[in-house]
Amino acid sequence: MKRFSLFVLAVMLLSMILAACQPAAPDTLKIGLNAELTGGIPVVGESCKNAAELAAKEVNDAGGLEVGGKKYMIELLIEDNEDKAESAAAATQKLITAGVLAMIGPNASRNAIPSSVVAESSKMVMISPWSTNPKTTIIAETGLPKQYVFRAAFIDDFQGRVAARFAIDQLKTTKPAVLYDVASEYNKGIAEFYKKTMEESGIEVVAFETYTTGDKDFSAQLTNIKQAGADSLFLPNYYSEVPLQVQQARKVGFTGDIVGSDSWGNLELITLCGADCEGLFFTTHYAADIATPKAQAFIKAYEAAYGKTPDDVAALTYDSFGLLFQAIQAAGKIDRQAVRDAVAAITAYEGVTGTMQFRGSGDPIKSAVILQIKGGKFVYFATASP
C-alpha cells in the first residue's frame, strides 16, 4: 500500500516537471457569436457565421491577436438563437457564463434587443452587426444609451428617412402604402420612421397594414392596399417573406412601385422571388460592386472560402469583428471593462461597409446605399449620406 502511494507521488511529480518544461501553448481568447442559424432567416445566420469564421481565421493565420505584447488565438463560441427572442437572450447568457470576452450578434433586432439587455446587465460588450432598430442600443426605461452595446449598422430613423426620400424623389410617389410585420421590432420601427418622413413631407400614407411573423397569406391586406389606391408599397420585411408579398401583391392586381429595406439584401431573395422582384429598389449597408480596396480584399477572401459574394450581414459581421479586434488591442489586456472602454473610445473606423463614426453612443453614423435588383443581381444605384 505504502509503496503504491509513493509510486503515485512520483508519477505526479514527474508529470508536473514535464508540464513545466513544455513550451507554453498559445493563449486563446474566447469571443461569442450569437446568430440566427435556424428559424425564419437561416441565411442571415449562415452569412454571419461564415464572416465570423473568416475574421477569426485571418487573425489566427497571422499568428493570433497581439494584446499587451502577447499573442492570443481567437476561439469562436457559436450559439444558435433560433431567431427567437427568448433563445437569443438565453444564448447570450450561455456565452457570458462560458467566459467570452465579448459577443458579436444577434442580427435581427427582435433578437438583438432582448440580448442587449442581458449583455448590458452583465457588463459585457455586445456588437450587433445588422440590428438597425434604435432600441438595441437604448435603455428602455431611461432612454439613455446602453454602455456595453454597440452595432456596425446605421439605425432605422436614418434608413426609414432614406427609403421615404427615395420613394418621394425618385419614384414620385404621392399615395404610399406600407405592409409590415407588427410582431417584429425591426419591421415595426422602420415602418413607423418611413411613415413619419412621409407625413413630414406632406404626403399621407394611404394604407399602413400589418401582419404577424410566420404569416404566409397577405392577400387581405394587399387587397386593402390596392383598394386605397396606393401607387407605391414599402415592404420593410425579411427576405424569406418578401417574395410571397411581392407575388401576392401582383396577384391581387397591385401594379405600383415596391421598395424595400436592408432586410432584403440577401441573394436568397432573388432565388425565391425570381422575375417578380426584377427592377425593385431597396436601401442597404454596402454595395459589392462599388467596393473600396479594403472591401475588395474581403469580398475576394470570402468568395474564395465560401464560393459566393458576401451579403450585407457578412460584411457587417466582418466589420464588427474588426472593430472588436481593434478595441481589444487598444485595451491592451483581456478584461471586459477595458474592452468596453476601448470600443467606446473609437471615434472612427474604416470598415468594409464604409466609414463609421461614433459620437458618444453605440450607433455609428454612416451612409446608406440604394440597390436595384437587375438580372438576378443587386446593382448599385445611389448613395445617401447622413
Place this chain on the structure above:
Amino acid sequence: MEFYVQQILNALQVGSVYALIALGYTMVYGILTMINFAHGDIFMVSTYLAFFTSTLILGLASGLNPIVVFIATLLTAMFGTALLAVVIERLAYKPLRTAPRISAVITALGVGLFLENFMVAFKPVGPAPRFLPHLIPAVNFNIGGVTVSTIQIVIIVVSALVMLLLDTIVRRTMVGTAMRAISWDKFTAPLMGVPVDRVISMTFALGASIAAVGGTLYGMAYTIDPYMGIRIGWWAFISAVVGGIGNIRGAMIGGFILGFVEIFTPVFLPSTYRDFVAFSLLLVLLIFRPTGILGRPMVQKV
C-alpha cells in the same frame, strides 16, 4: 363591390386549406376521442413530399403535361403522408390506446416537435423557406376588376372535390360505415365484427392524405418551411372545434369560417386583431355551444 368579391375569393382560398386540415383533426377525434396535435406537422411533411416529388419529376422529364405532373405529385404526397401517419399511429399512439387521453395528446405534441426538428436537421430540407416548382402555370385573369389566378381556382376546386369525395366515402362505403360505427360506440363495434385496428389505421391514412392534398395545394401558393405546420395546425384545429369536433361537415364549415375571419378581420379592423378575433370566436362558441356548430352533445356513458 369588386373589393368584396376579391376578398371572398381570398377567403375561399385560405378557408379551403384550413378545411382540408381540419378534417384530419376531426376524423381522428371522432374515432379515438383524441386530438392529434402532430397533424399540422404531418401537413408540413406532406408539402415537402410534394416539393421533392415535383422537383424530381420535373428534373427527370421536363416536357410533361403539367396536369400529369400535378396529379403524380398529388398522389405521391398523399400516399407518402398516409404511410407516415399510419406508422406514427402504430408506433406512438397505439401503445397508449388504453392510457389516459392526456398521455396520447402529449405524445402527439412530442411527435409534432420531432417532425419539425427532424426536418430542420435533415440536410436536404433544412430551415430555409422554399417554393414548390411551378406545377401549374400561374396566370392572372381580370374579370370585372377582380383578379383571379389559376392557382386560386385549382385550390378551391380541388379542395371542394376532395371534400365531396370524403363525404361520400364516410357516408356510402363500408369503411365509412365502420368508422361511424366505432365513433358511435367503440366497445360494441368490435363485437359486431368491425376490425377496429384496421379502421383506425384507415382513418389516419385518410386524414393524412387529405392533409397532403391541402399541403400540395398550399405549396403551390405559398413558401414552405419546417415550422409552417404550427400556425396552420392551430387554425385548422380551431376550425375543427368551431365546426364541432368529430363532425366531418362541421370541420369543412369551420375551415371556411376561419378563412373568412382571417381575411375579413383586416378589412374592418387593424390586421393585428386577427388572432384575437379568431380565438374570441372560439371562446364565445365554446361558452354557448360547447360542441361546436354541428356537434352533438356528448352523453357520458358509464
